[in-house]
Amino acid sequence: MTLASRQALPYLLILIAGVAAPFLFRDYSNEIAVLWLMILFASTWDILGGQMGYNSLGNIFFFGAGMYICAVVQIGLYYDVGMYTSGARTTHIVFTTAQYFTGFAVGTVAAGIGAALLAFVAGWILFGLRGPYFAIGTLGLAIAAAELFASWEWVGAASGISMPVFPYGPNTQKIFFYFLLFALAFLLLVFLRWLYSTNFGLALNAIRDDEEKAEAMGLHTRRYKRTAWAISAVFLGVAGAVFGNMTGFIEPRDIAFPTTTFNLYMVVMVLLGGKGTLWGPVIGAVIFHTIKEVTWTYFLGWQFIALGLLIVVTIVYFQQGIVGWLAEKYPRLFAPRARREEEPALKGALAPQEGAE
Amino acid sequence: MDHILENISILTAAPVLNLGLLIDGVLIGSIFALAAYGLALVWGVMNVKNLAQGDFIMLGGYLTWSLGRHHIDPLLGVPAAFVMLWCIGWVAYRLVVSKVITRDLFTSLLATFGIAIVIQQSLNLAFGPDTQSAHSGLPTLQLAGGLVSVSVTRILGFCLAVLLAIAVIIFMKNSRMGQAIRATAQDARAARVLGIDTEKVYSFTFCLNAAICGAAGALVALVWNVQPFLGTTYSIRLFVIVTAAGFGNLPAVIAAGFGMGVFEQFGGFLLGAEFQQALIVILLLGVLTYRQWQYLRVRQAVQ
Numbered sequence: 001m002t003l004a005s006r007q008a009l010p011y012l013l014i015l016i017a018g019v020a021a022p023f024l025f026r027d028y029s030n031e032i033a034v035l036w037l038m039i040l041f042a043s044t045w046d047i048l049g050g051q052m053g054y055n056s057l058g059n060i061f062f063f064g065a066g067m068y069i070c071a072v073v074q075i076g077l078y079y080d081v082g083m084y085t086s087g088a089r090t091t092h093i094v095f096t097t098a099q100y101f102t103g104f105a106v107g108t109v110a111a112g113i114g115a116a117l118l119a120f121v122a123g124w125i126l127f128g129l130r131g132p133y134f135a136i137g138t139l140g141l142a143i144a145a146a147e148l149f150a151s152w153e154w155v156g157a158a159s160g161i162s163m164p165v166f167p168y169g170p171n172t173q174k175i176f177f178y179f180l181l182f183a184l185a186f187l188l189l190v191f192l193r194w195l196y197s198t199n200f201g202l203a204l205n206a207i208r209d210d211e212e213k214a215e216a217m218g219l220h221t222r223r224y225k226r227t228a229w230a231i232s233a234v235f236l237g238v239a240g241a242v243f244g245n246m247t248g249f250i251e252p253r254d255i256a257f258p259t260t261t262f263n264l265y266m267v268v269m270v271l272l273g274g275k276g277t278l279w280g281p282v283i284g285a286v287i288f289h290t291i292k293e294v295t296w297t298y299f300l301g302w303q304f305i306a307l308g309l310l311i312v313v314t315i316v317y318f319q320q321g322i323v324g325w326l327a328e329k330y331p332r333l334f335a336p337r338a339r340r341e342e343e344p345a346l347k348g349a350l351a352p353q354e355g356a357e
Numbered sequence: 358m359d360h361i362l363e364n365i366s367i368l369t370a371a372p373v374l375n376l377g378l379l380i381d382g383v384l385i386g387s388i389f390a391l392a393a394y395g396l397a398l399v400w401g402v403m404n405v406k407n408l409a410q411g412d413f414i415m416l417g418g419y420l421t422w423s424l425g426r427h428h429i430d431p432l433l434g435v436p437a438a439f440v441m442l443w444c445i446g447w448v449a450y451r452l453v454v455s456k457v458i459t460r461d462l463f464t465s466l467l468a469t470f471g472i473a474i475v476i477q478q479s480l481n482l483a484f485g486p487d488t489q490s491a492h493s494g495l496p497t498l499q500l501a502g503g504l505v506s507v508s509v510t511r512i513l514g515f516c517l518a519v520l521l522a523i524a525v526i527i528f529m530k531n532s533r534m535g536q537a538i539r540a541t542a543q544d545a546r547a548a549r550v551l552g553i554d555t556e557k558v559y560s561f562t563f564c565l566n567a568a569i570c571g572a573a574g575a576l577v578a579l580v581w582n583v584q585p586f587l588g589t590t591y592s593i594r595l596f597v598i599v600t601a602a603g604f605g606n607l608p609a610v611i612a613a614g615f616g617m618g619v620f621e622q623f624g625g626f627l628l629g630a631e632f633q634q635a636l637i638v639i640l641l642l643g644v645l646t647y648r649q650w651q652y653l654r655v656r657q658a659v660q
Contacts, residue, residue: 055463057470125642128649132406132462136596140641143593147635260474267467301482308474315468316456 010279011190018182022175031293033178033246036185038289040239041262042269042281043188044232049267050276051201052228053208055131058138059236060263061122061145062115064256066237067244068149069114070107071161074245077103085156095164103164108241115237116230123226130211139259146257160251163244177246184242188235193278195231204228208276260304264311271314274323283322364627377505378622384511385580386618387518390611392573392591393598394522395566397610400599402542402562403458408469409449411591412476413567417442417574418583419480422491431491431579435517438571446567450560458559473588480585490582514576521572522611525565538562594637601644 018036022029041059048054075084078099095103126137150158166173195201203224206214215221244250254261265288273284296303318325326334368374396410420441421434449472457465495509529535540548541558549555577583577591598617602609617640624636 055467125646125649128653129645132466133600133645133648135463135466136406136593137642137645140593140638140645143589144635144638144642147632147638151631151635264470264474271467304478305475305482308471308478311471311474312453312468315464315471316453319460319464 007193011186011193014186014189018186022178029174029178033174033181035286035289036178036181037239037243038265038269038285039282040181040185040188040235041266042273042285043185043192044235045266046270046275046277046281047192047195047204047228047232049270050280051196051208052204052225053211054127054225055135055267056138056229057135057263057267058140058142058259059232059266060257060259061138061142062119062233062236063240063243063262064142064145064149064252065118066111066115066240067250067256068155069237070104070111070241071163071244071250072155073107073110074103074164075161077106082154085154085161093164095167097167100164100167104241104245108238111237111241112234113237115233115240119230119233120226123222123229127222127225127229142257142259142263146252146259149252149256156251158252160249160255163248163250165248166245173246177242180242181239181246184235184239189278189282196278200224200227264307268307268311268314271319271321274321274325274327277321277323277327280321280323287322360629361627368626373505377507378626379619380505380507381511382619382622383615384507384515384618385622386615387515387522388573388576388580389594389598389617390614391518391522391576392570393595393602393610393614394525394607395569395573396595397599397602397605397607398538398569399562399566401605402538403454403559404462405454405458405465405469405563406462406596407566408466408592409473409476409588410566410570410595411588411593412473412480413442413446413570413588414574414577414591415480415583415585415588416445416476417571418491418578419484419489419574420571421575421578422489422583423484425491425578431575432513434491434575434578435572438575439568440571442571442574443564443568445571446564447560449567450563454563455556455559473592477585477588484585486585488582488584489578491578508580511580514580518573518576521569525569526607534558534561590634590637593641597637597641597644600641600648 021032025032041063045056045059048056048059072081075081078095079093084093122138122141126134126141129137149155155161166176168176203214203219206217206219207221207224211221240256244256247255250256257263269284269288270281271284272288273282274280292303299306320328323334392410392414396407399405399407417434417438420438421431424434424437425431453468453472454465457468495513497506497508499506529538537548537553537558538561540551540553541555541562545555548558574583594617598613599610602613620640621633621637625633628636
């Protein structure tokens with residue numbers, strides 16, 4: 001097998017699995033759709049957290065922002081938003097098929113662009129912060145957004161917005177949103193594979209390893225950081241727009257800006273799978289989501305305590321993650337190529353010195 | 358927008374209302390200052406940013422509230438919460454914090470966030486998501502013809518907070534352990550060379566901080582209310598206070614604590630209570646932005 005085909009193999013497998021899954025497990029297509037969303041969450045978090053070394057606790061901000069931007073555009077194209085949200089409980093407003101799909105398409109594009117713009121603005125404010133301050137600052141951003149949306153009457157405040165109803169039957173709806181989320185996650189994985197092989201990817205790693213040196217070498221670090229955040233924001237915003245339409249109802253605290261559920265899952269999944277690798281977040285997301293879906297109902301209210309414990313255990317005792325652990329144990333198979341080539345060279349350089357002593 | 362202007366005009370029309378808000382702000386700010394001092398202590402000594410701080414406060418508050426429910430004077434909750442949180446802090450330190458002290462800061466931040474989630478969800482499971490408050494049965498004083506009302510509980514809470522703060526400060530200044538803690542904060546390696554058991558110092562510091570939080574939480578339950586998910590708001594408040602003041606600067610931390618209390622009272626009055634949480638978080642972003650701008654001039658990052 002040639003190198004190129006070996007690298008294409010995982011993508012081919014994902015493509016086959018992704019297309020076949022909703023037909024094989026018809027009853028679980030919604031859960032599998034959320035799995036693709038989780039993979040997207042983990043991979044976008046890893047752009048900053050793993051590759052660039054900036055641990056954000058507020059990436060959910062772009063997801064929720066995309067959701068709300070899409071909803072406002074979708075409704076605003078045909079109706080007055082304030083009237084729609086206040087009248088939603090008493091009158092039933094119908095969207096025609098053409099209206100629905102035009103609104104959805106325009107809204108999704110607007111969500112992606114809007115989220116990217118927000119990332120530029122937020123990055124302009126927050127990227128002077130390092131380490132824990134950045135984490136706390138981004139967490140503050142997400143909480144502030146949730147609280148502000150929860151008291152903003154025009155977008156329905158805490159009671160949320162009922163989205164326009166999907167014009168076809170429930171089965172078509174399931175398949176439609178499943179394939180949208182799958183396509184988005186697949187596109188992201190292909191895109192990241194390419195991104196991490198470019199100079200841009202190297203610049204992100206340089207920022208992670210030593211930001212001062214990277215800057216001294218002439219990298220415009222702030223610009224790189226902002227662009228990286230905008231990239232993850234585009235995907236998160238579009239995912240938010242799709243997910244909002246999929247659930248049919250959006251609300252600030254638990255669906256759009258869930259700081260203690262989706263927002264933390266991102267971090268946990270990446271840490272579980274292995275930070276700073278392409279496949280670590282994917283593996284982490286698959287394992288986490290499967291365990292969660294299978295066992296969650298048996299916990300009877302203890303599930304969030306279990307989540308907290310999982311975070312603590314993962315971070316204290318298993319920080320390198322699954323892929324990191326594999327790379328340590330079987331470096332020939334799993335370590336990144338750069339490190340594999342580097343190690344023998346290092347040993348060679350050290351050997352004469354040891355001999356001289 | 359209109360109701361903000363309306364509220365401002367109320368304040369200018371009846372200046373004595375300002376006094377009421379100011380007194381309330383100072384009384385509540387004393388509790389913030391106390392808990393922020395604990396955060397600054399752990400931050401400075403161990404370089405651990407404890408995100409479970411607010412949840413320790415809630416634990417102390419719930420202990421006091423359940424004492425009151427069992428017809429025990431909730432004022433006893435202050436020492437009881439101090440002792441109980443000392444033990445909980447010790448467990449948290451042994452199991453989690455001691456293992457992340459030497460790791461990078463995000464690790465300790467996320468680990469304490471994990472502790473925070475465990476605590477708030479356990480409280481939610483045990484006591485339900487309702488807002489609770491302990492009643493001490495003390496009267497409310499009416500001043501200025503009923504326009505300004507000050508509850509005796511709040512005054513008592515203020516006095517207790519001040520007493521506790523003074524006790525802790527004297528302890529830090531004069532006792533052997535306090536000196537060891539300060540030495541470790543200055544240079545942990547040198548302290549170890551000179552024979553200080555830094556492991557013990559870390560453990561003691563974290564327990565002391567948890568205990569201070571517990572006592573502060575008991576006061577919160579007395580003068581205000583507790584709810585399982587309010588902990589995060591407290592953590593953010595304390596972060597704002599310590600970040601704004603700088604963790605090495607004790608008088609500034611205390612001043613910022615009072616400032617936070619007063620700011621919140623006025624902000625809540627002007628904007629309405631539903632904006633209170635958003636206000637705190639936006640203040641956090643404001644303080645962080647200001648710090649950055651400060652550091653930018655000397656080409657450094659806030660880290």
